[in-house]
Amino acid sequence: MTDLTDELDADAVFRWLTAAAAAVEREADQLTELDSAIGDADHGTNLQRGFASVVTALGKEPPSAPGAVLILAGRQLVSTVGGASGPLYGTLLRRTGKALGDAERVTGDQLAEALRIGVDAVAQLGGAALGDKTMLDALYPGVEALSAGGPDPYGAARTAADEGALATVPMRARKGRASYLGERSVGHKDPGATSSALLFTALAGAVADE
Amino acid sequence: MTDLTDELDADAVFRWLTAAAAAVEREADQLTELDSAIGDADHGTNLQRGFASVVTALGKEPPSAPGAVLILAGRQLVSTVGGASGPLYGTLLRRTGKALGDAERVTGDQLAEALRIGVDAVAQLGGAALGDKTMLDALYPGVEALSAGGPDPYGAARTAADEGALATVPMRARKGRASYLGERSVGHKDPGATSSALLFTALAGAVADE
Amino acid sequence: MKMLINVPENVVADALRGMSAAHPELTVDVENRIVVRRDAPVADKVGLVSGGGSGHEPLHGGFVGRGMLDAACPGAIFTSPVPDQMTRAAAAVDSGNGVLFIVKNYTGDVLNFDMAAELAEDEGIQVGKVLVEDDVAVTDSEFTAGRRGTGGTLFVEKIAGALADEGAPLERVEAIARQVSQSCRSFGVALAPCTTPAKGSPTFDLPAGELELGIGIHGESGRERRPMMTSGEIADFAVDAVLSDLEPDGPVLALVNGMGATPLIELYGFCAEVQRVLDERRVPVARTLVGNYVTSLDMAGASVTLCRADEEMLRLYDAPVNTPGLRWGC
Amino acid sequence: MKMLINVPENVVADALRGMSAAHPELTVDVENRIVVRRDAPVADKVGLVSGGGSGHEPLHGGFVGRGMLDAACPGAIFTSPVPDQMTRAAAAVDSGNGVLFIVKNYTGDVLNFDMAAELAEDEGIQVGKVLVEDDVAVTDSEFTAGRRGTGGTLFVEKIAGALADEGAPLERVEAIARQVSQSCRSFGVALAPCTTPAKGSPTFDLPAGELELGIGIHGESGRERRPMMTSGEIADFAVDAVLSDLEPDGPVLALVNGMGATPLIELYGFCAEVQRVLDERRVPVARTLVGNYVTSLDMAGASVTLCRADEEMLRLYDAPVNTPGLRWGC
C-alpha cells in the first residue's frame, strides 16, 4: 500500500496519465452517452483525442520531473481537446504541475497539495462551485480524501471521487452546457465528474503498480 | 340494362363525372400509394384536386350538351391537375367532348366512338403505346369492350378496364416516371391505369342510374 | 413524419407568402403561383421562364432575378405546374423580345409547358423552348421517357440568364441554353428518402445500411440499391457515371448538390472526394458550386453535375447574378 | 444513421479540403483548421476572427470573405476550437490594426478564446472580444452558463464585418459588435434531433408527435417538450418568446433560420407565419433573411432571430458582403 510519504517520480506520473488515457479510451462511449443526455455528445471523443495526444507527446520526449510531465500533458490537452473540458483539464494538469516545481521526486503529500491548487484553478477558470454538477464535484472530494492521508489515501481518493461523481445525478446543473436544461438536467450523471473520477482511479492504479 | 342504342344527355355525363370525382376521392390514398411505389406519390392528390374542381365548375353553370360538359371538364383538369395526368386526362375529356359535337343527346355508340378518338389523342400526346404500362393499358381495353356492344357494354367496359389495369402489374414501364425504374417497375400496378379503370366504373354506374 | 407546416394543402401557398415577405425584389402572385422579377418586363430583354413541381427549392423561384430567370411557376409538390401559370408568366415578362421556356424533361413538365407555349403563341408571344435532360442514371432513353432534368437546370438557367441579361435575341439565348443543356450530365444518390406532405410517410423504404444509386429529384427510388458506401466510394461511382457519358475534353463546371437534408459539412466533404476523382481522371475543374440548390424536400443525399464549359460559357457563368438562391457580382 | 462521410474522425478535415477546392478565394489550412481570406491581412483593416464547434455550417467558415470575417476556426463537431487555432488565425489576419474575436457564449468557446487572446496579446496583437448571447430559451442566467450564442452571430459578424470593411478602428468595430449582440434575441425549435458522426445515433429521443421548444444548436434537447404544433403556432410561440425579451420599439432585422434538415419550402412557409406574428405585434421588419445559416447538422427545425436595428446598423447590414454563405452587393 502506498501512503502519502512515499515518493513519486516522473515515471509514476507518466504511468498515471497512460492509465488515464487507457481508461478514457475504454470509457469513451460511456462518457459520450452521458454527455448526450445533458450536453452535446462529445465528452468521450474530446478526451480520447486529448489523452491520445498526451501519450504520444510524452512518448516522444518524456520530461524527467513529475511537474514537467504534468505541464506538458496539460498543454497538450489545451491544444487538442477544445470544448469546456480542454481548458479545464489542461489547467488542472498545468497548474498542478507548476505547483510541483521541478523536483525529480515528490511525496504524495506534495502531490495532494499541488492537486488542490490545480482544482482551485479549475474552479476559478470555470467559475463553478461544489454542487454545480461539474467535474468539481468529483475533483474536490477526490483531492480532499487524498489530502486526508491514512493507510490507503489513493484508494480513498478514488472512492471519494467515484461517490462525488455519482452524487451529481440528483443535482441540477448550474454551469456548462447541462445548465441550459434547467430541471431537466436532474437525474443524469455529469460526464465531466465521471471522467474526473477516472483520473483518480488511474492515479490509484499507477501508484499501486509502483 | 343500358345498351349502346340508349341515349345519354348532359345530365348523364354530369353524373358520370361526379361519380368519377367521388371514386377518385375515395381511392386517392390508394392511387398515391401506387404512385409512391413507381412514381412520385402524387397521383391521388393530383386527381383529387382536378376532379373536385371539375365538380365545382360543372355545378356553377352546367352546359346542356354532353360534349360541352366533357370539354369544360377537360379544360378544368388541364388548368388544375398539372403533372403528366393533367394534360393527358384533360385531353381525353376535351377530345372526346369535341368529337361528340353539340348534340343535346348522344347514343352509346357515339360516345364509344368519341372516346376512342379521345384515347387516341392521349396516345398521340403522350407518345405511349399499349403495353407501356400507362393509363392506355386500361383506356384501350375499356373503349374496345364498350365499342363491342352487347347486352351490357358499360359493364363489359368496366371489367375490361379493370383487367387492363391489373395487367400492368407484370409490365415494365416505358413511359412516364415509372420508366426511370427500368426492371424495378415490374410487379407494381400503374396508378394511371388504375384511375382510368375508375372512370369506366363511374361511367357504368352513371348509366345504370338512368 | 413531422413537418414545419400548417396543413399539407397549403405548403406551396404558405411558402410563396414567405417568399413575398422576404423578397421585396420579387412579385409573388400567391393565388396564381407565379414568382416574377419586380422590374419585369425588362425592356429589350428576352424573358426566361421556368417552373416545375415544388419541393426542389431554391429551384426555380429562388433563381428569379437579374441574370437568371424572369419568372418561375411552382406546381404542387413534385407536380408540374399547369399551363395557365406559364402562359401568365410569359405575358408578365415578355418585353416584346420573346420568352424562353426552360423545361426539365419530365412527361408532366413537357406536356404542360407545350400547352402553355401554344397558348402564349396564340396571344402573340414568341416562345422558345429548351429541355434539360442531364440525368445519366436514366439510360436506354428509347425505353424510357428520356433522361430526367436535374442539377444541370441550374447551369442552363444561370448561363442563358446571363446572355439574356446582355440583351441577346431569343434565338441566341435559346441556342446557348440548348448548348449548356447538352453539355451537362448529373448523377444522384440518396441515403434516406424524402417525405411529401400529402403522403406523410417516406416515398420509399431504404433499409439501414443501404443507399440508392441513381435517384431522381421527386422521391423516386433509384436504379440500384447497394450496401452503404463511403463518401469517397460514392464520388468514384457518381463521377465515373457522369464522365462515361459526358467525355469532357476541357474544363468543366461542377455542382456538388445536396438533396435537402444532408448537412453542408458533409457536402463539402463529398466535394473534396469529387475533386479527388476529377483530379485522378485529369478533368480540369473551372468552377465548383457546393450547396443545396436542386433538392428533393428532406431527402438525404447528393448529386454531382458536370458541365463542359467553353470560354463563353465560363464568362456567362461568372457574370453578375442577383437572386435569392444564387448571387454574385452584384 | 447513414452519413455522406468517409470516417467520423475525418469529417471536419474532409470538409475543409472541400472548401479549399470550391473556394479559391479562401486559404484553407486543413491541418491547423483555419479558414482565412486569401487577401489577408487586409491593410489598415481590423481583422475579424470567429470560430466554434463544427456542424453549424455555413457558420463560421462560410462567412469568411470581404465584409464579414477575415478568418474562422472550426473545432471538432460541436466542440469549440483550441486556442492555437485562434492565435494562429489572429496572426494571419492582423494588419497591425488589431483583431476582434467574435465568440458565442458557451463555456468551451469562452475559455478557449480567452486563452487564445492572452497568447495573441503576448505576441503583440491587440485583441478585442465580443460575446454573442442571444438565445432567450436560456433564462435565469444566474443559474446557468448564461444565454447561448446562436443565430444572432450572423448579424454580429455581418454588421461588424461591414464596419471593419470601411476601415473603422478596433474600438469602434468592437463597440458595434457589442451593440448588435445586445440587440439580438433568438429562439429555436426542433422537430427531429441531429446525429453526430462520432455518436452515430440521435443526440436525444423525440417521440413522433412531439417537438422540442428552446433547443440549442449542439443537439442539446430543449427546455420543454410539447405535442406537435403547426407552423403558425410555432411562430407565435417563438416570436413571442423573442419579443418578450427584446421589446423592440423600431424596425428589426429578422433571420428565419433552418437547423439543417428542414426543407427550404417549409422555412419559407414558416417565414410567412413569423411575418404574420410580427405584423400582429406591430413590429416593422426592415429585412428578412431565410435559409440554413446557423445549423445543427441534420437537425430538423428552425429558429427565429430578431435584431433591433438603427439606421447605421441597417446601412452596414446592406453593405457589400462576399462570402461562400452570404453574398450581396459585390
Ligand SMILES: Nc1ncnc2c1ncn2[C@@H]1O[C@H](COP(=O)(O)OP(=O)(O)O)[C@@H](O)[C@H]1O
Ligand atoms: N464552468 C465549468 N466548471 C467546471 N466544469 C465544467 C464547467 N463547464 C463544464 N464543465 C465540465 O465539462 C464537462 C463537459 O465537457 P465537454 O463535453 O468535453 O465540453 P463541452 O461542454 O464544451 O462539450 C461537463 O460535464 C462538466 O463536468
Ligand SMILES: Nc1ncnc2c1ncn2[C@@H]1O[C@H](COP(=O)(O)OP(=O)(O)O)[C@@H](O)[C@H]1O
Ligand atoms: N406518356 C404517357 N402516356 C400515357 N400515360 C402516361 C404517360 N406518362 C405518364 N402516364 C400516366 O400518368 C400516370 C402518372 O400520373 P401523375 O402521377 O398524376 O403524374 P406525374 O407522373 O407527373 O407525377 C402514370 O401512372 C401513367 O399512367
Ligand SMILES: [Mg+2]
Ligand atoms: Mg460536451
Ligand SMILES: [Mg+2]
Ligand atoms: Mg405522380
Ligand SMILES: [Mg+2]
Ligand atoms: Mg408528379
Ligand SMILES: [Mg+2]
Ligand atoms: Mg462540445
